[in-house]
Amino acid sequence: MKSFAKLAAALLLICALLCSCTAPQPGPEQGTTLGTEQTIQTPTTEAPVTDAPTQTPTEGTTQAPTEAPTEAPTTEEESTEPPVDPNVDPYENMSADEFYSNYEPADDYWDSYWRTQHGFMSGSIEPQDQKPTIADYQPMEDGKYVRNTYAYFSDDGNTYYIVDGYGEVVNQVFKGGAYVSLEEVAAYVFAFGDIPVNYSSSKRTDPDESIWGEYLRVNHTKFSGSTSKYPYEPELPDISGCGGSLTYYEIDIGTTGTDCDPSYRPAIYNNGSNITRGAARIVYARFDANGDKIIDINERYLFYTYNHYNDFQEYLNYQGGWGEMFGNVTGGGTISSKTDYNPTPYVPVVRRDFVNASTLQAPAQIVVVYYAPKFAFDGAVA
Numbered sequence: 001m002k003s004f005a006k007l008a009a010a011l012l013l014i015c016a017l018l019c020s021c022t023a024p025q026p027g028p029e030q031g032t033t034l035g036t037e038q039t040i041q042t043p044t045t046e047a048p049v050t051d052a053p054t055q056t057p058t059e060g061t062t063q064a065p066t067e068a069p070t071e072a073p074t075t076e077e078e079s080t081e082p083p084v085d086p087n088v089d090p091y092e093n094m095s096a097d098e099f100y101s102n103y104e105p106a107d108d109y110w111d112s113y114w115r116t117q118h119g120f121m122s123g124s125i126e127p128q129d130q131k132p133t134i135a136d137y138q139p140m141e142d143g144k145y146v147r148n149t150y151a152y153f154s155d156d157g158n159t160y161y162i163v164d165g166y167g168e169v170v171n172q173v174f175k176g177g178a179y180v181s182l183e184e185v186a187a188y189v190f191a192f193g194d195i196p197v198n199y200s201s202s203k204r205t206d207p208d209e210s211i212w213g214e215y216l217r218v219n220h221t222k223f224s225g226s227t228s229k230y231p232y233e234p235e236l237p238d239i240s241g242c243g244g245s246l247t248y249y250e251i252d253i254g255t256t257g258t259d260c261d262p263s264y265r266p267a268i269y270n271n272g273s274n275i276t277r278g279a280a281r282i283v284y285a286r287f288d289a290n291g292d293k294i295i296d297i298n299e300r301y302l303f304y305t306y307n308h309y310n311d312f313q314e315y316l317n318y319q320g321g322w323g324e325m326f327g328n329v330t331g332g333g334t335i336s337s338k339t340d341y342n343p344t345p346y347v348p349v350v351r352r353d354f355v356n357a358s359t360l361q362a363p364a365q366i367v368v369v370y371y372a373p374k375f376a377f378d379g380a381v382a
Contacts (some may be wrong), residue, residue: 125180150167162318180197231341233328234312250284330344
């Protein structure tokens with residue numbers, strides 16, 4: 001009996017152990033395990049719902065590119081760069097009064113181009129005295145003035161950079177631009193071998209009928225240069241009128257008056273309604289012996305006369321660079337007289353490149369300072 005009792009007790013103990021494994025009660029360790037599972041599962045199921053509105057990755061991505069393209073180009077354009085799109089007309093719907101109210105010369109080719117489309121000026125509009133403004137420094141060698149032989153164009157050929165007597169860039173003219181000042185017109189004609197866009201070849205164009213108004217300039221015709229017909233005129237270099245091979249042309253320079261020639265009364269060249277042509281001209285070599293247009297500027301001559309062909313000064317291809325005066329009044333003759341005349345001959349110059357070309361290799365990097373000439377009126381304004 002004792003053996004049976006021990007066996008029964010052992011069986012009861014085994015049953016109790018088996019029951020405890022199949023029907024477990026929550027305990028501290030099991031509760032922790034379930035809690036951990038919930039902590040992991042809750043973020044994975046609820047985070048997309050609760051966090052998305054606060055993080056908003058899509059909105060952050062949208063805002064950055066919206067602000068950046070707006071700010072960056074504005075900063076670049078205001079600091080250093082001109083407008084990059086030549087197809088944008090900055091003067092569309094702009095009146096002439098508005099344009100000239102705060103006038104500044106054009107600062108690049110495309111600026112000049114768009115001005116031309118509306119009849120707006122590209123260069124200086126300061127009044128022009130009859131006498132040229134001579135540079136404070138003019139290079140000389142062996143007692144002769146030096147003519148600069150360096151032609152400084154932009155890569156596309158649309159801009160000509162004007163230097164001073166030291167070879168430093170001080171101004172520029174743009175092909176197809178409108179100019180009236182002696183310095184800029186001389187540089188333009190010398191560089192491009194043609195007239196600015198505000199010039200009319202006809203001598204009778206009416207300012208009222210021109211988009212250029214008071215900035216209209218007229219006359220672009222052949223200059224005979226015949227000293228037999230006009231004995232008071234000096235002979236220009238190799239001019240066809242005296243048996244030479246070069247054909248010269250002349251254009252008007254609009255000045256504020258003429259006090260050196262009694263045949264021409266002091267008057268403003270163009271008052272917006274009428275033109276009084278005066279006695280000032282640029283005369284330049286336009287065609288060679290074959291009748292072809294002169295392309296190389298070092299084969300071209302350009303002179304200025306403000307007393308109607310009696311005396312001339314050569315343009316020396318730099319700002320304020322004008323050679324020694326020669327001609328009839330210089331020689332003591334009576335102005336425009338065919339009986340009392342004594343024209344002195346052309347004064348030769350030394351031709352030399354006085355520009356340091358190594359400093360002029362990157363036009364886009366050069367800061368061009370606009371030179372505004374100061375005119376001495378000598379009381380010639382009407």
